[in-house]
Amino acid sequence: MNKHWWQEVVVYQIYPRSFNDSNGDGIGDLRGIIEKLDYLKLLGIGAIWLSPVYKSPNDDNGYDISDYENIMEEFGTMEDMEFLLAEANKREIKIVMDLVVNHTSDEHPWFIEGKDDPNSPYRDYYIWANPKPDGSAPNELTSAFSGSAWEFDATTNQYYLHQFSKKQPDLNWENEEVRKSIYSMMNFWIDKGIGGFRMDVIDLIGKRPLEGILGNGPQLHEYLQEMNRETFGQHDLLTVGETWGATPAIAKLYSNPERKELSMVFQFEHIGLDQQEGKEKWDLKPLSIKDLKTALVKWQIELGNEGWNSLFWNNHDLPRIVSRWGNDTDYHYESATLLAILLHMMKGTPYIYQGEEIGMTNTPIQSIDEAQDIETLNMYQERIGAGYQVSEVLESINAKGRDNARRPMAWSAQKHGGFTTGEPWLALNPNYSTINVEAALENPQSIFYTYQQLIQLRKDHPIIIWGSFELIPTVEHIFAYYRRYEGKTWLIVTNFSDEEQVFHCQDKVQKIIIQNTTSTIADLQDVTLTPWQAFVVEVEEQ
Numbered sequence: 142m143n144k145h146w147w148q149e150v151v152v153y154q155i156y157p158r159s160f161n162d163s164n165g166d167g168i169g170d171l172r173g174i175i176e177k178l179d180y181l182k183l184l185g186i187g188a189i190w191l192s193p194v195y196k197s198p199n200d201d202n203g204y205d206i207s208d209y210e211n212i213m214e215e216f217g218t219m220e221d222m223e224f225l226l227a228e229a230n231k232r233e234i235k236i237v238m239d240l241v242v243n244h245t246s247d248e249h250p251w252f253i254e255g256k257d258d259p260n261s262p263y264r265d266y267y268i269w270a271n272p273k274p275d276g277s278a279p280n281e282l283t284s285a286f287s288g289s290a291w292e293f294d295a296t297t298n299q300y301y302l303h304q305f306s307k308k309q310p311d312l313n314w315e316n317e318e319v320r321k322s323i324y325s326m327m328n329f330w331i332d333k334g335i336g337g338f339r340m341d342v343i344d345l346i347g348k349r350p351l352e353g354i355l356g357n358g359p360q361l362h363e364y365l366q367e368m369n370r371e372t373f374g375q376h377d378l379l380t381v382g383e384t385w386g387a388t389p390a391i392a393k394l395y396s397n398p399e400r401k402e403l404s405m406v407f408q409f410e411h412i413g414l415d416q417q418e419g420k421e422k423w424d425l426k427p428l429s430i431k432d433l434k435t436a437l438v439k440w441q442i443e444l445g446n447e448g449w450n451s452l453f454w455n456n457h458d459l460p461r462i463v464s465r466w467g468n469d470t471d472y473h474y475e476s477a478t479l480l481a482i483l484l485h486m487m488k489g490t491p492y493i494y495q496g497e498e499i500g501m502t503n504t505p506i507q508s509i510d511e512a513q514d515i516e517t518l519n520m521y522q523e524r525i526g527a528g529y530q531v532s533e534v535l536e537s538i539n540a541k542g543r544d545n546a547r548r549p550m551a552w553s554a555q556k557h558g559g560f561t562t563g564e565p566w567l568a569l570n571p572n573y574s575t576i577n578v579e580a581a582l583e584n585p586q587s588i589f590y591t592y593q594q595l596i597q598l599r600k601d602h603p604i605i606i607w608g609s610f611e612l613i614p615t616v617e618h619i620f621a622y623y624r625r626y627e628g629k630t631w632l633i634v635t636n637f638s639d640e641e642q643v644f645h646c647q648d649k650v651q652k653i654i655i656q657n658t659t660s661t662i663a664d665l666q667d668v669t670l671t672p673w674q675a676f677v678v679e680v681e682e683q
């Protein structure tokens with residue numbers, strides 16, 4: 142496998158609406174991001190994945206795009222975007238754009254033009270189908286945001302497909318003009334000097350809805366190979382596909398370099414581990430550490446040289462990891478740093494979601510009036526309608542709702558966490574008075590400095606990027622593994638629990654690389670690990 146820059150960097154995801162507001166309207170913006178580039182440089186990241194900044198009516202906070210070649214007004218202008226690219230490049234930070242091309246907004250001119258006119262060339266840009274003889278939807282497909290995936294249009298007496306909200310009609314990738322228009326838009330952005338694309342629900346573009354096929358459709362990989370040829374193939378860009386249903390075998394189809402598709406995919410096997418089998422993410426069950434090890438190790442081992450892993454705990458759709466699988470009360474620092482060390486020492490490209498580096502937590506709500514996200518609001522209506530208790534639905538929302546990740550970033554202990562001088566579009570977590578960037582930077586023992594150190598280690602030690610991976614069999618709550626490269630061995634040991642655990646091995650410690658306690662870690666024969674203790678040591682294997 143040839144080496145690429147995107148294997149060596151750590152990527153930082155920005156959700157622009159919630160990152161930093163430069164003009165006091167309560168909404169984060171591009172100038173706000175520029176103000177914080179020095180902070181990101183200090184952290185050490187090499188690329189930013191920017192959630193959508195394109196023109197959008199914001200039914201799904203920018204994942205419903207009405208103009209791919211213009212910037213959302215609240216976020217700024219194209220000049221601001223160009224300025225952001227220039228300022229980021231100056232700091233050797235690449236900007237990876239979010240590519241949302243499974244669907245557009247219903248306010249995109251393509252949809253508007255085709256909606257009322259079945260003879261418009263744009264009609265076939267989307268997926269229209271006749272009702273069943275009784276007038277009902279063409280089939281039973283459901284939207285990820287609750288209810289049917291089909292919306293009736295009375296003017297033309299047909300239904301259109303929307304796998305997300307009804308304001309996000311699905312594009313028809315079987316139409317060559319659609320594909321060409323998208324490639325030309327991608328080249329527009331490539332020409333501006335971006336570092337790559339994160340591809341929203343890309344596994345859905347090969348859909349055949351009338352045959353009941355949504356993910357992994359028959360022509361999916363053909364389209365991606367065509368996209369590669371027509372757009373980023375000649376440039377060394379980071380391309381990462383969001384692929385909820387990927388197994389390692391499927392991931393190799395996307396990321397085996399010989400197939401000329403994508404750099405890597407986000408796979409979600411570990412993310413589903415705390416939901417009941419065959420049910421929805423809202424149907425909670427406790428995480429088993431055994432299952433977590435099985436899932437993560439499988440991906441470490443199975444991709445081999447036919448693919449590359451992305452490593453992540455968080456994004457704008459997921460709850461905050463320290464609240465989800467760490468302990469955000471008694472062991473906030475310890476569990477947040479353990480999660481960081483465990484993930485960043487694995488093989489693959491790590492992604493940090495804004496605020497993760499200071500241990501931002503979930504924000505429980507008492508009433509649905511405090512929720513903002515369309516997915517949460519729709520699910521609430523649906524479940525209350527189906528007879529669920531309010532308390533039960535709120536419990537699911539507090540555990541899994543997307544607003545948890547979308548609360549504005551806490552920069553300081555000032556009003557609204559220094560995020561805005563106005564009224565924030567979504568309230569901050571009240572703990573901003575203690576969990577904020579300023580406090581983290583002032584405290585040499587903060588979570589921030591563990592992330593900073595992990596990123597620096599990756600720059601200094603190729604073993605982290607290229608080393609082989611081997612799990613060490615231990616008791617359930619210890620997650621330990623080796624990385625080996627060019628005669629060196631690193632041992633990573635983590636206690637994934639609130640209790641002490643005992644770890645044994647015969648290896649001799651050469652030196653401590655990083656840890657989240659101040660232990661001496663000299664002898665590994667019988668180590669009592671404190672709750673959430675994590676360390677990495679270079680060892681001589683016995």
Ligand code: NOJ
Pocket residue numbers: 201204205241305341342383457458
């Ligand atoms: C996945 C995105 O991450 C999510 O935020 C969005 O709602 C859906 N795709 C639809 O674009």
